[in-house]
Amino acid sequence: MSNLKNLAGQTAVYGLSSILGRSINFLLIIVYTAYLSKEEVGSYTSIYALIGFLNIVFTYGMETAFFRFATGKNLDPNRVYNSTQSLLLTSSLILGSFLYLGAPLLADWMDYPGQAYLFRWAALLLTFDAILAIPFAKLRLENKAFTFASAKILNILMNVGFNLILIVAFPYLIKEGVIPDGFLGYKSEWGVEYILLSNLFANGLIVPWVWWKAGMFRFQLDSEIIKPMWSYSIPLLFMGLAGVTNELISRLFFEYLLPENYFAGLNAREAAGVFGANFKLAIFMNLVIQAFKYAAEPFFFKKSSDKNSPLLYANVMHAFILFCTILMVAISVNLHWIGPLFLRKPGYEEGLFIVPTLLMGYLFLGIYFNLSIWFKITDKTNYSFWITLIGAIISIFVIWIFVPIWGYFGGALSTLSCYLIMSIICFVYGQRYYPIPYQTGKALLYLGVAFMISYFGFYLDFGSFLMNFLTKNSLILLYLGFIWLLEKNQLKAYFRKKSV
Structure with a gap:
């Protein structure tokens, strides 16, 4: 139990920074939907999907490899840090240069003619992200959670500040005649450009x-360290590529797969803006998963040699599912006011019905992360590639078939289906090579009941805001009561121990 409390404490710190920081960042969706056109929001959705995909290429699994080798008994962590950071610095400069030079071709391919500068800025942004990955990982490994958190929050605050200046303040000052149009080269017709520039400025300043x-590193490409790390990380690269395909492909290709005039009054890029904005509402689940991942990854590796680690991993999974299903229900039943609060212009609420499905999809992503510990600590990372490749194929198949038929729901279904299948495959193989006593029956029951309550609460409507709020939120209490019925013996035993 002390191990769980330690992990919970670390997750709370990472979670505070992640939730606070990303919540501040998330508020930008209010700015984007209020001040930019749906077409600009669609551009933001597709370009950042591409950036998310290329981010995996730029880091190619080295973050997880760093944790694995820096915690090894026979290697000096400083040597591992120097070599890993030196390798990523070199490779990111090379990859960034290729992307920068190829920006005109990419702009034409993605239907942004004459806007190659967008992809040049993306190349710089990806380079900054890559050279920050290992220093951030080192802070996590050394349990410097508060330093990590402060850096993340500072970065996000700068990003938000630049967004507000460029998208809100400058247009207002120009309109009021305080500053002239074209002040400092400002272009009033730009939208997604200022989103990218804000992100680029913030990341460059934090490096x-x-x-x-x-801790400043010494440039050192130590083949004794890099060669085995490379062998370990390459399967993780392909896992990451397949995983980010699952994560982002629906947003990247949504506008290209949607038939013209599918939604009345919206072109394909505008519909992609609606889809991307509603996808953002699932960020609440993603925040929890990200915070958990920050704390759990180094924690899992450190505990891997403990003979009781399988039971520990099972308890972590159970607690994770309990917390996340409660969160899913709480968000879903309150979408009637959360949606309009964040999506400021009319028309965005048409996509709200996909949010519970996306929340469940992200929950299975968190489950998969828990399950994946078996191939990371047994060095069977090649399985990660095949599992995520299957997930990517399913994701592509579902979005290709169902977006033209079901529109927004087809995109959401691709997220849920791929993470569900990945979790099933990872569980089956994990129990073969590294058995962990998960409470599988209970877990499936909680997931099924929570999903049904989420959609029931979403569609429940009495016409009155107060009546809806009270009735919908009573479903959270109903679900908590259901958990208590199944967990009361374990909870009573836990509290008896604490009182002794």
């Missing part, structure tokens, strides 16, 4: 500070 806090 020196993070490097200093993590």
Whole structure:
């Protein structure tokens, strides 16, 4: 139990920074939907989907490899850090240069003629992200959660600040005649451009500070370290590519698969903006998973040699499912006011019905992360590639078939289906090679009941806001009561131990 409390404490710190920081960042969707056109929001959705995909290429699994080798008994963590950071710095500069030079071709391919500069900025942004990955990982490994958290929050605050200045303040000041149009080269017709520039400025400014806090590295490409790390990380690269395909492909290709005039009054890129904005509402689940991942990954590796680690991993999974299903119900039943609060212009609420499905999809992503510990600590990372490749194929198949038929729901279904199948496959093989006593029956019951309550609460409507709010939120209490019925013996035993 002390191990669970330790993990919960670390997750709380990472979660505070992740939830606070990303919640601040998430508020930008209010700005984007209020000040930018649906077409600009659609551009933001597809370009950032591409950035998310390429981010995996730029880091190619080295973050997880760093944790694995820096915690090894026979290697100096500083040597591992120097070699890993030196390798990523070199490779990111090379990859960034290729992308920068190929920006015109990419702009034409994605239907952004004459806007190659967008993809040049994306190349710089990806380079900054890559050279920050290992310093951030080192802070996590050394349990410097508060330093990690402060750096993340500072980065996000700068990003938000630049967005507000460029998208809100400048247009207002120009309209009021305080500053002239074209002030400092400002272009009023730009939208997604200022989103990218804000992100680029914020990431570039944070690099020196993070490097200093993590400890400056010595450039060193040690083949004794890099060669085995490379062998370990390459399957993780393909896993990451397949995984990010599952994560982002629906947003990347939504506008290209949607038939013209599918939605009345919206072109395909505008519909992609609606889809991407509603996808953002599932961020609440993603925040929890990200915070958990920050704390759990180094924790799992450190505990891997403990003979009781399988039971520990099972308890972590159970607690994770309980918490996340409660969160899913709470968000879903309150979408009647959360949606309009964040999606400021009319028309975006048409996609709200996909949010419970997306929340469940992200929950299975978290389950998959828990399950994946078996191939990470047994060095069977090649399985990760095949599992995520299957997930990617399913994701592509579902979006290709169902977006033209079901529109928004087809995109959401691709997220849920791929993570569900990946979790099933990972569980089956994991129990063969590294058995963990998961409470599978209970887990499936909680997932099924929570999903049904989520959609029931979403569609429940009495016409009155107060009546809806009270009735819908009573379903959260109903679900908590259901959990208590199944868990009361374990909870009573836990509290008896604490009182002794």
